Structures are given as C-alpha cells and as structure tokens.
Amino acid sequence: MVPVVELKQLTHVYVSDRKASLAVEGLDLAIYPGEFVSLVGPSGCGKTTILSMIAGLLTPTQGEVLIQGQSVAGPTPEVGYMLQQDYLFPWRTILQNALIGLELTKRLTEDNRQRTISLLEEMGLEGTQDGYPSQLSGGMRQRVALVRTLATDPDLLLLDEPFSALDYQTKLQLEDLIAGTLRQKEKTAVLVTHDLSEAIAVSDRVILLASHPGRIKRTFDIPEHIRQAQPLLAREQEGFNELFHEVWREMESSEHAD
Numbered sequence: 001m002v003p004v005v006e007l008k009q010l011t012h013v014y015v016s017d018r019k020a021s022l023a024v025e026g027l028d029l030a031i032y033p034g035e036f037v038s039l040v041g042p043s044g045c046g047k048t049t050i051l052s053m054i055a056g057l058l059t060p061t062q063g064e065v066l067i068q069g070q071s072v073a074g075p076t077p078e079v080g081y082m083l084q085q086d087y088l089f090p091w092r093t094i095l096q097n098a099l100i101g102l103e104l105t106k107r108l109t110e111d112n113r114q115r116t117i118s119l120l121e122e123m124g125l126e127g128t129q130d131g132y133p134s135q136l137s138g139g140m141r142q143r144v145a146l147v148r149t150l151a152t153d154p155d156l157l158l159l160d161e162p163f164s165a166l167d168y169q170t171k172l173q174l175e176d177l178i179a180g181t182l183r184q185k186e187k188t189a190v191l192v193t194h195d196l197s198e199a200i201a202v203s204d205r206v207i208l209l210a211s212h213p214g215r216i217k218r219t220f221d222i223p224e225h226i227r228q229a230q231p232l233l234a235r236e237q238e239g240f241n242e243l244f245h246e247v248w249r250e251m252e253s254s255e256h257a258d
C-alpha cells in the first residue's frame with residue numbers, strides 16, 4: 001500500500017544571520033490511508049516545522065516528503081491544513097468562508113457548493129451560512145474552519161493544535177465531532193498537540209518526539225479498544241491512564257536527557 005505521506009530522512013536547519021539551528025534531523029515516517037497519527041513532544045521539538053514541511057510551506061534542508069508517492073515541492077490540494085486560530089475572514093459570510101479553498105483552487109462548481117453546504121449541516125452549522133464569523137462561538141468557528149478544510153476534499157489533513165484555544169467542554173465535544181467525521185470519511189490525519197490525553201484518545205498511533213534536534217523518540221500504537229471508542233469515552237477505557245503515564249514518563253525522560 002502506498003503511504004499517504006512518507007517522510008524520508010527529513011532534516012531542517014533554520015539559518016539566520018547569526019546562527020544555524022538544527023530543528024529536525026533524519027526523520028523517517030510513513031502514514032497510511034485512513035490513519036490518525038499524533039505528534040507530541042516537548043516545546044521546540046519540531047512539531048510545527050514537520051507539519052510545515054509536509055504542507056510544502058517549508059523546504060527540507062535534507063531528505064524529502066512524499067504525498068501519495070510524489071515528492072512535495074510546494075503546497076498541493078491533496079493536503080489541508082487546520083490551525084489553532086481559525087483565520088476566518090470577518091467580512092465574508094460563513095458559507096463564503098467555507099468556500100474559499102475551492103475558489104482559490106478554481107474548483108468552485110455548483111456540486112462542490114452543495115457539498116460544502118451539506119458539510120456545514122453535518123457539523124451542526126445549519127442556519128448559519130449567511131451569518132458572519134463574529135456571530136459564532138469559538139467552537140462553531142473551528143467547525144467552519146474544518147468545513148473549509150474538508151471542502152477541497154484533501155487526502156491528508158494536518159491539524160496544528162486545533163482544539164487548544166477552546167474551553168474544556170467545547171474541546172472534548174469538538175474532538176469527538178472531528179475525529180468521528182474524519183474516520184467516517186476515511187481521511188488520513190496528522191495532529192500536533194500538547195495534550196497527551198487528547199493524542200491518545202483520538203489517534204491510532206502517537207509519535208513522541210525528542211528535541212535538540214527534533215527526532216522520533218518512541219511510537220505508541222494505541223490498543224484497538226481505545227481506538228474504537230469515541231475520544232470522550234476512550235479516556236474511560238481500561239489501560240488509558242497507564243498509557244497516558246507511560247507517554248508522560250517517556251516525554252519527561254527525553255526532556256531531562258537533553
């Protein structure tokens with residue numbers, strides 16, 4: 001099976017006037033269709049740098065990123081990116097915001113427009129399409145951002161802390177909704193998060209990175225019974241707490257080793 005995304009000896013060095021810093025070194029990783037993978041690790045271990053390279057926004061210093069077997073040379077429509085901030089345009093209606101990716105990639109057809117309206121309804125946003133972002137709550141705005149990302153039908157979704165600015169209850173509800181929607185649509189996703197419990201609850205695999213330089217420290221395959229449960233209920237499954245503590249301990253040990 002061809003991986004949706006493959007990282008081969010991925011390395012990035014940030015160069016400024018004064019110094020060069022090795023942010024990520026020699027990363028090998030393959031993610032297969034329908035997988036939900038989280039990247040966790042201490043601050044500065046290179047999570048965002050890795051996502052930016054996968055998105056084609058940052059060129060690797062060495063190594064390469066393959067999307068569906070093709071080397072990435074810049075942003076491609078196969079990859080959708082969702083960030084902590086929703087970046088909705090305040091002067092555009094909710095529907096116009098949701099359609100923007102289709103407009104920019106010149107794929108706005110009547111069918112795609114109708115599909116986007118259906119996605120808004122699936123996300124519980126019916127009745128909001130002619131309103132403006134300022135009229136919505138933070139959780140609703142993130143749901144619009146997800147619809148905007150899904151509207152272009154990407155193979156791979158990159159989620160950079162999409163829940164971290166939300167209150168706890170909204171965050172749990174949105175985790176359930178987003179993880180459920182992506183599974184049902186058989187999308188492949190890479191989530192960056194600081195929240196280990198979130199990573200374990202939504203993922204098939206959790207990849208722990210170590211820093212200086214950013215590299216894979218350990219991979220945790222999430223047991224089937226936790227994966228099958230919705231994120232909120234996953235937290236109550238047998239073995240969840242033990243796994244949480246194992247990832248936590250490993251992360252602490254990698255921090256102190258640096």
Ligand SMILES: Nc1ncnc2c1ncn2[C@@H]1O[C@H](COP(=O)(O)OP(=O)(O)OP(=O)(O)O)[C@@H](O)[C@H]1O
Pocket residue numbers: 014015016021022023041042043044045046047048049050214
């Ligand atoms: N534009 C830049 N110029 C120079 N160094 C950078 C730049 N962006 C990031 N870095 C450095 O590269 C390393 C990785 O940064 P990155 O933001 O990818 O980490 P992260 O794991 O996403 O961090 P956080 O969890 O705090 O968001 C850090 O040491 C950071 O200081």
